[in-house]
Amino acid sequence: MFSDTLCQLPWDAKWFDEIDSTSAEARRLADSGDYGPVWIGSLTQTGGVGRLGRKWISEPGNLYTTALLPADLNPEKVGFLALTVGLAVRDTVVDLSQGRIVPGLKWPNDVRVNGAKLSGVLIETGLSTDRNRRWVSIGIGLNLAHAPDVEGYKTTALNALIPDLTCTPQHALTILDMCLRRRLEDLTSGKHSKIRHNWLEATDQNGALCRVTLGSSIIEGRFEGLDQDGQLLLRDHGHNLQTITAGDVEMIKERN
Numbered sequence: 376m377f378s379d380t381l382c383q384l385p386w387d388a389k390w391f392d393e394i395d396s397t398s399a400e401a402r403r404l405a406d407s408g409d410y411g412p413v414w415i416g417s418l419t420q421t422g423g424v425g426r427l428g429r430k431w432i433s434e435p436g437n438l439y440t441t442a443l444l445p446a447d448l449n450p451e452k453v454g455f456l457a458l459t460v461g462l463a464v465r466d467t468v469v470d471l472s473q474g475r476i477v478p479g480l481k482w483p484n485d486v487r488v489n490g491a492k493l494s495g496v497l498i499e500t501g502l503s504t505d506r507n508r509r510w511v512s513i514g515i516g517l518n519l520a521h522a523p524d525v526e527g528y529k530t531t532a533l534n535a536l537i538p539d540l541t542c543t544p545q546h547a548l549t550i551l552d553m554c555l556r557r558r559l560e561d562l563t564s565g566k567h568s569k570i571r572h573n574w575l576e577a578t579d580q581n582g583a584l585c586r587v588t589l590g591s592s593i594i595e596g597r598f599e600g601l602d603q604d605g606q607l608l609l610r611d612h613g614h615n616l617q618t619i620t621a622g623d624v625e626m627i628k629e630r631n
C-alpha cells in the first residue's frame with residue numbers, strides 16, 4: 376500500500392501564509408502529477424474543510440496541514456490508516472506537552488481531552504489524471520492556540536490546557552511528521568492487530584453510549600470496541616451488535 380522507504384526520512388514541507396485549504400492544495404498537487412510525500416502547511420485557511428463537508432474554522436495560531444502520499448489503498452487499509460493517524464496525532468500531543476496531556480481517541484480519529492475536541496483528521500484518496508496512480512491525503516487540524524466555537528461539540532486547545540506552553544505550527548509539524556512516520560511503519564509492515572490494540576488502549580469511548588449519524592440513518596448503541604478490520608462495534612438497544620464503517624459519532628450523556 377505504501378512503499379517501504381516512505382517512513383525513513385522526514386517529508387518535505389511547503390508552508391503558506393494563507394491558502395483556501397491545505398487538502399485542496401494537496402489535490403491540486405496530485406492533479407499536477409506530484410504525489411509527495413510532502414506536507415502542505417498553512418498559517419491560516421480561508422476555506423478549511425472538515426469531515427462530512429463541514430467548515431473547519433482556521434484562525435492563525437493552530438496547525439493546519441495535509442500530508443500528500445503516493446499510495447495504493449483498498450477500503451480496509453483506509454480504515455486502519457484512519458486509526459493510525461489518530462494514534463500519531465495523539466503521540467504528537469503527548470510529545471508537545473511533555474507528557475502532561477494524554478488525550479483520548481474517539482472513533483475513528485478525533486483526539487480529545489475531557490471530551491473536548493483538540494484535533495480533527497480528514498483522509499481523502501484519489502487517482503492520477505491518467506488513472507494509473509493512487510494518492511492519499513491526510514488533512515490534520517490541531518488546536519494549538521485557539522479552541523474555535525463549534526455547534527454540537529466542545530473544543531479545546533493545547534494552550535488552554537497548559538497556559539505556559541507556546542508552540543508554533545511549524546514546530547508541531549516537525550513532531551507530527553516524526554510521530555506519523557513512526558506509526559505508519561506498523562501499517563506498512565501489516566501490524567494491524569497492534570494498531571487495533573493500541574487504539575483500544577487510547578480510546579475514551581469505553582462504556583459510552585454512542586449515536587452514529589450517516590445521512591438520514593441514525594444508530595445508537597453502547598461502545599463494544601473494534602472488529603478485526605478496525606470498524607466500530609456498538610451494542611444497540613435491541614442487544615444486536617452493529618458494525619459501523621462510517622459516520623459521525625457522538626457520545627450521549629446519560630443520567631445517573
Ligand code: BTN
Nearest residue numbers: 396423424425426495496514516
Ligand atoms: C474533522 O472534521 O474533524 C476533520 C477536520 C480536518 C481539518 C484539516 S485542517 C488541514 C486540512 N485542510 C482542510 O481544509 N481540512 C484539513
